[in-house]
Amino acid sequence: MSHSVDNIPHTGGTRYDSMYAKIPAVAVGLRDADWLAAELGKNTPVKISLKTNGHFLPDAEGHNIIGELKGTEFPDQYITIGGHLDSWDNCEGAHDDGAGITQTIEVLRTLKALGYKPRHTIRFVLFANEENGARGGDQYAEVAKARNEKHVLAIESDAGGFTPRAFSFNSSDAVFEKVKSWLPLIAPYGCSEFTRGGGGTDIAPLKEQLGTPLCGFLPDSQRYFDIHHASTDTFESVNKRELELGAVNMAALVYLVDKYGL
Numbered sequence: 661m662s663h664s665v666d667n668i669p670h671t672g673g674t675r676y677d678s679m680y681a682k683i684p685a686v687a688v689g690l691r692d693a694d695w696l697a698a699e700l701g702k703n704t705p706v707k708i709s710l711k712t713n714g715h716f717l718p719d720a721e722g723h724n725i726i727g728e729l730k731g732t733e734f735p736d737q738y739i740t741i742g743g744h745l746d747s748w749d750n751c752e753g754a755h756d757d758g759a760g761i762t763q764t765i766e767v768l769r770t771l772k773a774l775g776y777k778p779r780h781t782i783r784f785v786l787f788a789n790e791e792n793g794a795r796g797g798d799q800y801a802e803v804a805k806a807r808n809e810k811h812v813l814a815i816e817s818d819a820g821g822f823t824p825r826a827f828s829f830n831s832s833d834a835v836f837e838k839v840k841s842w843l844p845l846i847a848p849y850g851c852s853e854f855t856r857g858g859g860g861t862d863i864a865p866l867k868e869q870l871g872t873p874l875c876g877f878l879p880d881s882q883r884y885f886d887i888h889h890a891s892t893d894t895f896e897s898v899n900k901r902e903l904e905l906g907a908v909n910m911a912a913l914v915y916l917v918d919k920y921g922l
């Protein structure tokens with residue numbers, strides 16, 4: 661979960677089913693967890709007190725926010741790029757997933773600044789509700805299916821705003837072989853490895869519903885889980901240069917997919 665030695669709890673989803681009673685669930689810091697394990701290992705009674713104010717609130721309406729650059733040649737064929745807008749309430753969610761949101765907007769800004777007219781329609785999607793059920797991603801794929809849309813590729817950035825390392829592809833062998841031929845063009849920007857598998861929670865329903873090939877942006881992961889879902893995932897923990905380099909790699913990939921197709 662984390663390589664850090666701090667005592668800051670990392671939160672996450674709690675799911676109940678109808679078979680068992682709803683027992684309270686809490687997250688504790690690593691030092692507290694180690695202490696608790698050591699005390700319990702002594703085989704003598706242990707008494708602790710816990711105070712939690714976690715609770716469920718009723719559902720409220722949320723929205724995906726979508727920008728589009730209309731395709732000049734294939735306006736009804738889509739390339740989706742995105743991240744998720746929501747974050748846990750114990751933190752700012754700067755890396756998870758403010759980084760993906762910022763990079764998505766930065767790719768749009770870059771293409772517009774260049775005056776780029778894409779061949780395919782490029783959708784920039786800020787997904788709602790990733791952390792609490794992925795209903796934004798589900799809805800996006802459902803609407804795409806109902807409209808019979810053709811999706812060329814979906815790219816997600818949801819692994820932090822750190823130095824770019826790789827892209828992972830969840831696709832057919834043929835698609836992977838084609839994108840692999842572009843590696844020498846992207847590697848100088850930082851993503852020096854294209855791997856198989858993965859994608860992203862928000863774009864996964866596109867593959868299920870439409871068979872869309874998926875791509876996950878993979879930055880350096882060494883520090884991500886030190887701050888993931890913890891109060892330390894703050895604005896100050898993001899390095900501007902590293903964040904921008906991620907957007908550079910994503911923009912390059914979007915450009916190549918748009919220019920050469922899959």
Ligand SMILES: [Zn+2]
Pocket residue numbers: 744756757790818
């Ligand atoms: Zn996330």
